[in-house]
Amino acid sequence: MGDHHHHQVRAEEFEKKAEKKLSGWGIFGSKYEDAADLLEKAANSFKLAKSLSTVNVINVWIVSGDQAGKAYLKLADCHLKSDSKHDAANVYAEAAKCYKKVDTNEAASCLERAVNIFCEIGRLNMAARYYKEIAEYYEADQKIDQAISYFEKAAEFFQNEEVTTSANQCNLKVAQYAAQLEQYEKAIKIYEEIACQSLNNNLLKYGVKGHLLNAGMCHLCKADVVSITNALEKYQDLDPTFTGTRECKFLSDLAAAMDEEDIAKFTDVVKEFDSMTPLDSWKTTMLLRVKEKLKAKELEEDDLT
Template sequence: MKTLPISSRKLPIPINSPNHSDSKHDAANAYAEAAKYYKKVDTNEAASCLERAVNIFCEIGRLNMAASQKIDQAIVYYEKAAEFFQNEEVTTSANQCNLKVAQYASQLEQYEKAIKIYEDIARHSLGNNLLKYGVKGHLLNAGMCHLCKADVVSITNALEKYQDLDPTFTGTRECKFLSDLAAAIDEEDIAKFTNVVKEFDSMTPLDSWKTTMLLRVKEKLKAKELEEDDLT
């Protein structure tokens, strides 16, 4: 049995140090390193270490997420965790980590990467009675990333694909929301776009991620309107 390094057995976090964020970052790295060793002898402990690394990084992220390199690091941590959980066939945990990757990737405007993750999870969830309830939410998130690309053809094609993938999606509030937003974008109607968002939010409150994505779309609509005004 491989002996674990001291850093993987004792991982002090000097929370009162002046470089609190840096020390937590070191601790997260130590936990991630420990997970590599534990994976060979104790998968449960490996999962625990990796989860601690991710959780610590989340704490750091809440303080420093304005910096894109921090988000890049968060993506790396979550991708490692997702791969580990997937290899251990812990699907729910793997999905949770991948959803974080999608969330952070979309923040960096890596929309194709986020779309693929949301669509893959939706597709795999359809065959699982415990997970299929979340399919419409994953498809909604993927659709919103399409909207951020400001490509009406892209979102229209995506909606057709999603309805083929899950026929029940057609009658959902989420599907109608995406369709109405796409129509407003196609018509370059900011007022209509705003009303569609308000109506949906009154029934299903939007979280901060969705709000951020929708604001990006709205800003692009405004910019396009101003550009056209300058040409007239």
């Protein structure tokens, strides 16, 4: 407890000195640099107070995370006033780390400020990285709409900087979540585009059948046999090697079961594929949706007879 208390007290002293420095008369331009130096020490002490604490961990996390965050925000302000934009952006990113466990919105807002500065000074690769990080904050918080929006921004920036792998990573997240929200067309477009891009790249070629499988699953979710049949023809034209894959057979067997409205066959096809290649939770969710639609159709027809 002693160490924690010692760092907390030091942090508060540094912060008071910085406040005094900021409110004093600055005859020379060094007022902000001096305050920045003191605030940096304050922020670091607040962080130490947090990590050394074993008593009442959560409260200290929140108090110190919050206080360190606030000290960093003041520090960023000092950097901006002395026109050190790059330093200010880095400090906003540090503030975001402090707020991360405390308040997602505040953490995202700090990173957004960092992004705006990086855009202003032409560091677009940094802006892209932090957009992706904001998306991940929202993803961890299950705020899917915001996550999609920031993954899209990150993808666009990565694409402009020609960092294709990172752009694809972000776009695949957009597709995954769009499909979860039943925005199947949006997801299909992304999976198909990434599959097309990857065909001519020796490193990415191996991923093509996975992207086409995901796109096919989104087609299945629309419960439209014509749509999935056309898609499968298109995919085999696009990539002749797709025809011989288990993924292609899986999709066409599922389409056949759908066409015949045969739930037992559908379930067997899924079980067999899963025994060879375990299905992840996203695919399981998609397949359950298709199965529900099949069941609903069966009930409708029972009612009619």
